[in-house]
Amino acid sequence: MPELPDVEIAKRRLEKALVGATVTGAHSEDKRILHPSAPSVLSRALVGRTVQEVSRRGKWLRVLLDDGGRMFSHLGMTGWWVERGIEHPKERSERARIDVSSTEGRSRSLRYLDSRRFGRLIVAQADIDEWRELGPDPLVDGIGVSHVVAALAKTRRAVKDVIMDQSVLAGIGNILATEGLWHARIDPRSRSDALSRADVGKIARGLGMAIRRELAVRTESRNEDEWHDVFSVYGRAGAPCPRCGSAIAKVIIGGRTTTFCRSCQVRRRSLKRA
DNA sequence: CTCTATGTTTAATT
DNA sequence: GAATTAAACATAGA
Numbered sequence: 001m002p003e004l005p006d007v008e009i010a011k012r013r014l015e016k017a018l019v020g021a022t023v024t025g026a027h028s029e030d031k032r033i034l035h036p037s038a039p040s041v042l043s044r045a046l047v048g049r050t051v052q053e054v055s056r057r058g059k060w061l062r063v064l065l066d067d068g069g070r071m072f073s074h075l076g077m078t079g080w081w082v083e084r085g086i087e088h089p090k091e092r093s094e095r096a097r098i099d100v101s102s103t104e105g106r107s108r109s110l111r112y113l114d115s116r117r118f119g120r121l122i123v124a125q126a127d128i129d130e131w132r133e134l135g136p137d138p139l140v141d142g143i144g145v146s147h148v149v150a151a152l153a154k155t156r157r158a159v160k161d162v163i164m165d166q167s168v169l170a171g172i173g174n175i176l177a178t179e180g181l182w183h184a185r186i187d188p189r190s191r192s193d194a195l196s197r198a199d200v201g202k203i204a205r206g207l208g209m210a211i212r213r214e215l216a217v218r219t220e221s222r223n224e225d226e227w228h229d230v231f232s233v234y235g236r237a238g239a240p241c242p243r244c245g246s247a248i249a250k251v252i253i254g255g256r257t258t259t260f261c262r263s264c265q266v267r268r269r270s271l272k273r274a
Numbered sequence: 275c276t277c278t279a280t281g282t283t284t285a286a287t288t
Numbered sequence: 289g290a291a292t293t294a295a296a297c298a299t300a301g302a
Contacts, residue, residue, distance in 0.1 A: 003280055032297085059281080077281050078299075093299090116299050118281060157291075166282090173280055234280095255293070257278085 002059055002075035002119075004171030005214035008139065010073075010081045011056040017083055017108045018051040018063060021100035024107070028096035033114065033121050045069050045123040046098065058134045058170025062127075069125055076118025084109050096121055134170040138211055143169065143204040145197065152192040152200065159195060159268075160188035161254040163203065172207065174256045176214070178234045180207035181260065182243075187267035188258050189251065194268035233259045 026046040029039050049065040056062070061073040073081070078093075086099060086109045096112040112121065122128055135151075136144060151168040152159065163169055164177050172180070181188045184206030186199055195203075217229060232242050237250035241261040249262050 006280075074281085077279070116279090116281095116297085118297070118299095120282095155291085175280055255295095256281095 002077065002079060003173040003176055003214070004059065004138065005176075005211055005218055006080075007056055007059050007061060007075060007171065008215060009218045010075065011054055011061055013083065014061065014063065014081055014110065015054040017110055018054055018098075018100060020051065021102045021108070022050045023047050023098060024101050025099035026097070028112070028121060030095045030117065032117050033095050033112075033119055035120070037121075037123050041123050042071075042096065042121065046071065051100070057131060057137050057140060058166055059173070060131050060134065060170075062131060069123065070127070072120070072122040072124065072128055072131060073112070074120040074130070076114060076116065076120065078116040079112065079114040079119030082111050082113060084111050095119070133167055135166065135168045137170045138172070138207060143207060145200050145204055148204065149195075149197055149200050152195055154193075156191050156193050158188060158253045159186065159190045159192045159203070160258060162192045163207070164254070164256075169207075174258075175231070175234050176207060176210050178259055179210040179213075179232060182206070182233045182265060183209045185265050187262075187265045188253055188260050190266075190268040191270075194270055196268075199268065233261065235259070 023046040026043040028034055028042050031039065034042065046065070049067055049069065051063060052066055053064040054061065059074060063071040086107045088109065091113070093113045093115040094111050095114045095117065098110045100108050136142070136147060148169065152162055155162060160177050160181060163172050164174065178188065180203060184202040186203060233248050236248050237259050239248050240246065241248055241264060244261060244264040246261055246263040248259050250257060250259050252258065
């Protein structure tokens with residue numbers, strides 16, 4: 001479930017359930033997800049504390065507690081937070097739970113589900129490196145064209161590879177990068193240092209479009225079963241390009257499957273002249 | 275059985 | 289050093 005729009009939905013859900021509430025129970029036995037903390041650390045850090053704030057940067061979530069402690073959550077590939085009844089039985093993919101009581105005394109139970117267990121739950125007293133080292137978040141900070149131009153100019157890697165670098169832009173994953181570049185009409189294999197400022201402007205708008213579209217799908221339908229993603233090119237190799245009808249091509253960039261349209265996405269290859 | 279997967283890290287190689 | 293590539297992680301679904 002994890003890319004910026006999914007994590008944003010998770011953030012809103014946690015915010016609604018947790019802010020102002022007091023933690024009555026916290027539990028996880030999954031050493032892999034909690035690493036490097038020991039399982040006991042979760043309840044010791046959370047129980048009795050009141051939640052002050054939930055925030056998101058890129059694909060990371062941060063829950064701030066009233067004593068300055070904090071819990072970071074990364075959803076990995078298949079992580080997801082859901083709210084369940086306090087008595088709801090543990091299901092197979094449940095890796096952690098946090099129970100809270102609101103000021104009106106209402107009990108809520110949040111469950112962290114993660115079948116593949118690539119996600120993380122980290123308890124710390126200060127911001128962790130993974131959080132501090134994130135680049136600007138497209139929703140929180142906006143996409144600064146100058147910043148992206150500078151980042152792209154530093155390397156000759158494929159542009160898609162660079163915009164997925166979390167220290168350049170936080171939250172862009174394989175889907176958003178693929179879709180955003182299609183909107184921008186830029187070939188994902190383009191050499192990053194060959195792009196003009198105008199190209200970067202298009203990419204910024206393309207990514208914004210992809211993010212808004214995904215967010216809308218998740219906001220407008222109440223339950224998750226109704227989410228049906230409509231991608232233009234992601235996962236659609238061989239299908240006709242929705243814009244020009246040519247067959248969607250598939251290549252591997254940075255180890256990730258990448259789809260694009262050879263006829264309407266232009267490839268920048270040589271260094272532009274000043 | 276095989277192949278693929280929304281992410282990240284680490285080791286090996288060029 | 290920079291850059292690229294492959295593998296690894298663990299599980300589900302087609």
